[in-house]
Amino acid sequence: MSKTYSAAERVYDEVKEAILTCELPGGELISEGEVAERCQVSRTPVREAFLRLAAEGWMRLYPKRGALIVPVGERESREVLEARLLVECHAVRDIVARPAAIGPLVDRLRANLALLEGASGDDFARIDTEFHQLIVEAGRNSILQDFFTSLGERRRRMTAASMHRDAGVTARIQRDHIALADAVAAGDADLFARLLREHLAGVHEVVEVDR
The missing domain is CATH 1.20.120.530 (GntR ligand-binding domain-like)
Structure with a gap:
């Protein structure tokens, strides 16, 4: 569990940084698979990171489609x-x-x-x-x-x-x-x-x- 938590934290940090710097711009749809490959982890920590980012309002989750980066309205x-x-x-x-x-x-x-x-x-x-x-x-x-x-x-x-x-x-x-x-x-x-x-x-x- 500690390894999974550590991986989820790392994915969360990397994806959030990409959102804040607009490397991942508002309106872009990303998938768990893409992020898992980018961060070299399984999909489980990516899913955990996505849930946390969605709870904070940075992304919106769409089952089987991925996550939409919420634009600045x-x-x-x-x-x-x-x-x-x-x-x-x-x-x-x-x-x-x-x-x-x-x-x-x-x-x-x-x-x-x-x-x-x-x-x-x-x-x-x-x-x-x-x-x-x-x-x-x-x-x-x-x-x-x-x-x-x-x-x-x-x-x-x-x-x-x-x-x-x-x-x-x-x-x-x-x-x-x-x-x-x-x-x-x-x-x-x-x-x-x-x-x-x-x-x-x-x-x-x-x-x-x-x-």
Whole structure:
């Protein structure tokens, strides 16, 4: 049983990673046999992994046909982006109310921007996620920090999907992040809110993000 459990965990990790990076894009149908061959295991651990991924909402199971990777729906995208807008803008309002907190955060944001410049693929998506996480962590609200962290997998998948859809989106993310960091440096929470709204809507192709 321990070997089966270990194999199921490995299959779960590998398939979930492929979903989050959009190697397995939303709408794709995969079979237990394909994954068993890819992971070099029997179908039993694959079935266990599929059940777990389905319970978490990442896939939908169809008996004798396989598993459908659940796409990121328009409603989910909008709700995630609206939540991000609320949390990040709240954090920046708190930060600019404490001028001594601005400089250290801007230094961290610009160090992140330096890493983003030479990154690609999943590394780029990870560093992009860290940029926004740094802002929220500086906002001194542990409950909102935990909530924002809980969105991490959805955020990462949405960014990966945008990068797969449009290779040029990485250049936009870099430009937008520079402007967002400059808004923080200027202590302008209203400008940050406007730029973040435009950033989220543009990168993820949502017509309007607002709350």
